[in-house]
Amino acid sequence: xxxxxxxxxxxxxxxxxxxxxxxxxxxxxxxxxxxxxxxxxxxxxxxxxxxxxxxxxxxxxxxxxxxxxxxxxxxxxxxxxxxxxxxxxxxxxxxxxxxxxxxxxxxxxxxxxxxx
Amino acid sequence: xxxxxxxxxxxxxxxxxxxxxxxxxxxxxxxxxxxxxxxxxxxxxxxxxxxxxxxxxxxxxxxxxxxxxxxxxxxxxxxxxxxxxxxxxxxxxxxxxxxxxxxxxxxxxxxxx
Numbered sequence: 001x002x003x004x005x006x007x008x009x010x011x012x013x014x015x016x017x018x019x020x021x022x023x024x025x026x027x028x029x030x031x032x033x034x035x036x037x038x039x040x041x042x043x044x045x046x047x048x049x050x051x052x053x054x055x056x057x058x059x060x061x062x063x064x065x066x067x068x069x070x071x072x073x074x075x076x077x078x079x080x081x082x083x084x085x086x087x088x089x090x091x092x093x094x095x096x097x098x099x100x101x102x103x104x105x106x107x108x109x110x111x112x113x114x115x116x
Numbered sequence: 117x118x119x120x121x122x123x124x125x126x127x128x129x130x131x132x133x134x135x136x137x138x139x140x141x142x143x144x145x146x147x148x149x150x151x152x153x154x155x156x157x158x159x160x161x162x163x164x165x166x167x168x169x170x171x172x173x174x175x176x177x178x179x180x181x182x183x184x185x186x187x188x189x190x191x192x193x194x195x196x197x198x199x200x201x202x203x204x205x206x207x208x209x210x211x212x213x214x215x216x217x218x219x220x221x222x223x224x225x226x227x228x229x
Contacts, residue, residue, distance in 0.1 A: 031215065043205065043219035056216065091160065095215065103215055107152075107160040 002026070004108035006092050012114045013082055021077040021111045025094030032075050033095075033105060034067060038088035046090075049075065082115045089113070118143040122206045122220035129196055129227050137191040137223045139180075139206035147208040149173075149182050149189040150217065155202045163191075163204070196227045 005024045013019050025032050034046040045059040049069040060066070064083075069075040079086055089112050093105040123138040141147065151163040151173070164173030169184035178193045189206060206220040 033216065035217070042221045043207075043217075045216040045218070048216050050215075059216070093160075103209075104162050104165065105215075105217060106162075109159040 004092055004094050004106055006090075006108040006111050008111060009109065010112045010114075012116065014116050015084060016081055018078065018080045019082055019113065021079075021090050021113070023075045023077070023092030023108060025073065025075070025092070026106055027073075029094035029096055029106075030072070031095045031097065031103065031105075032069055033093045034075070034077050035091040035093065036088045037091055037110070041088075043091075046077070079113075082113075084115050087113055087115045118147070118208060118210060118218050120206050120208055120218055120220035122204075122223055124221070125203075125224040127223060127225045129225070131198055131227055131229050132195045133227075135191070135193040135196045135200075135225070137204055137206075137225070139189045139191065139220060141187050141189065141206075141208050143187075143208055143210060143218075145210060146184075147210050149180070150207040150209070151178070151180055151189070151191050152205045152207060152219075153202045154205065154222075160205070196225070198227045198229055201225055201227045 007022045030051045032049045036044050047067045048056040064080045067077045089110040091110045092108045095103040095105045119142045121140050148167045150165045152160045153163045164175040166173040166182035172181045180189050180191045203222045203224045205222045207217045
């Protein structure tokens with residue numbers, strides 16, 4: 001496909017369980033971002049990968065959150081010991097270059113996470 | 117820190133009305149500015165952007181001008197359609213390699229026939 005894809009589209013889990021969310025960026029895009037969209041906090045940056053550089057993890061809300069990007073392509077966001085406040089839509093985006101500040105980010109459809 | 121403030125919604129208009137959604141920002145240096153739109157049931161998509169002062173971004177009849185003196189990037193459209201009903205997000209990205217987007221809270225627009 002031509003766009004950013006994410007899976008699953010919906011995830012319901014019980015408090016305390018671990019979850020993994022997957023993102024497939026647009027082919028050839030070197031930069032990949034994770035954001036979170038929730039009612040209380042709006043759209044928040046979580047983490048940013050640029051090529052082979054160390055990721056910018058400055059937006060991760062706690063050490064229960066981690067992400068990796070294998071082979072410069074697919075990324076997985078992992079949330080350990082989920083809490084109810086983790087319920088949100090998790091959005092992935094990719095961009096061609098990721099530097100300079102003016103790059104257009106293309107967003108996936110998101111994964112809606114519900115923690116019971 | 118950097119931030120974006122946009123007018124609270126919902127904004128309710130009749131078809132063919134004039135639209136303005138206000139957006140102001142606080143940032144170090146010279147950020148790039150964006151408007152993203154989220155149609156019902158769809159993902160975020162870029163509507164328009166401007167990368168330096170006095171630039172005007174435009175797309176689908178929407179316009180926004182980067183005003184450094186007032187730190188604003190207000191979104192305008194001369195004649196809205198029902199199909200413009202969506203949530204609109206103003207965002208900034210700092211220059212100098214920091215490409216993460218900082219978003220405003222979003223403004224919901226409802227256009228009625």
